Amino acid sequence: MPLDPSYLEYPHRSYGMDHDRYDWSMLADRKPVAWPGGKRLALWVNVALQYFPLNQQGRPFPPVGGMTTTYPDLRHYTLREYGNRVGIYRFLEAFDTYQVKPTFAVSARLAERYPYLLKRLVERGDEIISHGWHMDAPHYGGVDRDEESELVARSLDTLRNATGQAVAGWLSPSKSQSMNTPDLLVENGVRYMCDWINDDMPYNFRTSAGDIVSMPLSTELEDRFIMQANLHSESEYADQVQDAFDYLYAEAVEQGGRMLALSIHPWMLGQPHRIGRLEQVLEYITDHDGVWSASAGEICAAWQAAQ
Amino acid sequence: MKEDPGLYDYWPYENRPKITWPDGARVAFWVAPNIEYYELDPAVNPHRAAWPRPVPDVNGYATRDYGNRVGHMRMMRVLDKYCVRGSISLSTALCDHHPEIIELCKERNWEFFSHGIYNTRYTYGMSEAQERAMIEDAVETIRKHTGQQCAGYLAPALTHSDITMDLFAEAGGIYTCDLFHDDQPTPVHVRSGKKFISVPYSLEMNDTIVYVVNKIEPRRYGEMIKANFDRLYAEGADNGVVMCIPLHGYQVSHPHRLKAFEEALEYITGHSDVWVTTGREIAEYYIENCYDDAVADIAAKGAA
Numbered sequence: 001m002p003l004d005p006s007y008l009e010y011p012h013r014s015y016g017m018d019h020d021r022y023d024w025s026m027l028a029d030r031k032p033v034a035w036p037g038g039k040r041l042a043l044w045v046n047v048a049l050q051y052f053p054l055n056q057q058g059r060p061f062p063p064v065g066g067m068t069t070t071y072p073d074l075r076h077y078t079l080r081e082y083g084n085r086v087g088i089y090r091f092l093e094a095f096d097t098y099q100v101k102p103t104f105a106v107s108a109r110l111a112e113r114y115p116y117l118l119k120r121l122v123e124r125g126d127e128i129i130s131h132g133w134h135m136d137a138p139h140y141g142g143v144d145r146d147e148e149s150e151l152v153a154r155s156l157d158t159l160r161n162a163t164g165q166a167v168a169g170w171l172s173p174s175k176s177q178s179m180n181t182p183d184l185l186v187e188n189g190v191r192y193m194c195d196w197i198n199d200d201m202p203y204n205f206r207t208s209a210g211d212i213v214s215m216p217l218s219t220e221l222e223d224r225f226i227m228q229a230n231l232h233s234e235s236e237y238a239d240q241v242q243d244a245f246d247y248l249y250a251e252a253v254e255q256g257g258r259m260l261a262l263s264i265h266p267w268m269l270g271q272p273h274r275i276g277r278l279e280q281v282l283e284y285i286t287d288h289d290g291v292w293s294a295s296a297g298e299i300c301a302a303w304q305a306a307q
Numbered sequence: 308m309k310e311d312p313g314l315y316d317y318w319p320y321e322n323r324p325k326i327t328w329p330d331g332a333r334v335a336f337w338v339a340p341n342i343e344y345y346e347l348d349p350a351v352n353p354h355r356a357a358w359p360r361p362v363p364d365v366n367g368y369a370t371r372d373y374g375n376r377v378g379h380m381r382m383m384r385v386l387d388k389y390c391v392r393g394s395i396s397l398s399t400a401l402c403d404h405h406p407e408i409i410e411l412c413k414e415r416n417w418e419f420f421s422h423g424i425y426n427t428r429y430t431y432g433m434s435e436a437q438e439r440a441m442i443e444d445a446v447e448t449i450r451k452h453t454g455q456q457c458a459g460y461l462a463p464a465l466t467h468s469d470i471t472m473d474l475f476a477e478a479g480g481i482y483t484c485d486l487f488h489d490d491q492p493t494p495v496h497v498r499s500g501k502k503f504i505s506v507p508y509s510l511e512m513n514d515t516i517v518y519v520v521n522k523i524e525p526r527r528y529g530e531m532i533k534a535n536f537d538r539l540y541a542e543g544a545d546n547g548v549v550m551c552i553p554l555h556g557y558q559v560s561h562p563h564r565l566k567a568f569e570e571a572l573e574y575i576t577g578h579s580d581v582w583v584t585t586g587r588e589i590a591e592y593y594i595e596n597c598y599d600d601a602v603a604d605i606a607a608k609g610a611a
Contacts, residue, residue, distance in 0.1 A: 007350045018347055241563065243525065243562070
């Protein structure tokens with residue numbers, strides 16, 4: 001039985017992308033971006049504050065970082081809780097020491113469950129973005145549109161009520177989306193999303209409800225990816241972040257402002273034997289004059305202003 | 308299914324006829340950037356799913372798209388700096404989607420060879436006529452957009468049939484990158500009896516295998532490349548060998564990875580007896596100068 005003849009037909013084989021969400025362009029060809037104050041590199045430190053429910057359903061796939069053993073997986077539940085109880089406070093101290101302005105991506109359920117932590121973040125005045133309902137509530141291809149619409153609205157409403165902030169940014173659990181997710185985000189007042197990791201700079205993304213900015217939050221340079229998925233050492237993590245910084249900082253001289261997106265997790269990098277590596281890389285990066293430490297929303301706005 | 312692919316004969320590495328590359332080089336060194344297009348919502352192949360997550364697999368798709376938007380031009384600057392011409396393993400539909408990338412490669416006189424139509428269309432399940440049509444489409448697309456006669460093949464997503472080599476040889480190809488059995492080119496049996504060879508294309512040096520499968524640290528990758536080269540350069544004094552580094556713009560060109568690769572490339576190209584070349588040039592030289600001796604030696608060793 002040969003394959004169906006349609007397997008050798010290519011309906012989208014034409015100029016540009018095989019979808020209409022964004023225009024095709026190469027980073028090096030784009031108009032250079034000037035950051036505020038003439039800085040070369042925008043530092044976006046994105047802290048994921050995630051809630052992983054113990055009664056994980058894992059449909060249609062388990063969340064990245066979720067439960068793995070038979071119920072009750074106390075081991076992973078509490079390891080993730082560690083980040084929200086202990087690791088995050090080590091992070092806050094490090095940010096203050098090196099005067100880094102973080103952005104917090106928060107599960108709505110976490111905001112409901114831990115008002116002390118939310119109040120602490122709100123009082124700092126840092127930007128809070130939505131990280132969905134919780135880690136086991138994925139947005140995925142095939143989910144009913146109305147069901148997802150309710151999930152997006154509930155996640156945003158809950159976080160907006162808890163923080164008093166507009167909540168203009170979005171990071172999907174496990175960076176997973178359905179075909180409708182970008183449309184629903186714009187319908188619910190989101191200005192930028194962080195799931196599409198196909199660039200090192202923001203770019204414009206079309207939806208049925210108007211444009212949204214795609215702010216790529218690098219996975220390849222993420223603490224969890226390097227140390228948990230790849231099992232690289234703590235010192236290797238620091239080396240890779242510093243190498244990435246050096247590269248982008250140099251590229252910015254020729255091609256205009258660059259963005260370094262550091263995705264970090266207090267349950268990972270907030271452990272006693274790892275926190276020093278966060279401090280090390282923040283010290284290294286902030287020791288350079290051309291660095292602009294800013295929230296994701298500020299970087300997004302500056303990029304839009306430069307277009 | 309067969310016990311053995313039947314593509315080549317056992318041929319011990321020791322006591323082979325000596326290969327001397329142009330200008331007495333010990334190592335024929337080539338770099339093979341994979342320039343690929345992955346579809347967001349490809350036609351379904353019943354034998355292999357394109358994406359681990361339901362469509363749209365934003366993670367998988369965007370990871371690959373990074374290569375086209377960001378990676379290739381960074382890699383190109385590094386290859387230019389060390390005067391390396393790429394031999395492109397091309398998803399040929401990219402000629403339609405992203406002709407700007409093709410133009411940059413043409414300006415540099417890089418080689419284009421076939422890596423299928425899309426890297427989300429697999430050979431599995433194809434009839435002979437279908438696989439032939441796919442191969443002929445790719446060869447014709449390369450001719451139309453670049454003027455080049457496609458010489459080499461790397462099956463899309465490394466998906467093969469029992470007759471992939473036969474069909475590609477019949478479409479005018481002279482070498483395959485799909486076999487990892489040797490550090491020298493070797494003759495490959497095809498049903499037409501044409502002179503068709505394997506040119507080593509190392510999976511061990513392939514950045515995707517290194518980063519995704521083996522989860523190697525970037526700086527260690529640089530050290531692995533140097534160690535691989537050092538040994539081949541030493542052995543190449545006795546009998547010429549091939550070293551290939553296959554690359555992907557969505558892997559090696561990330562900001563935390565490119566420097567270690569550049570250092571390794573600087574190291575290799577800093578040696579005198581290296582023929583920095585392309586897959587096609589290696590294949591043509593080998594077929595012209597080494598193929599007949601190899602066939603005779605393989606026959607003699609097999610008989611003994």
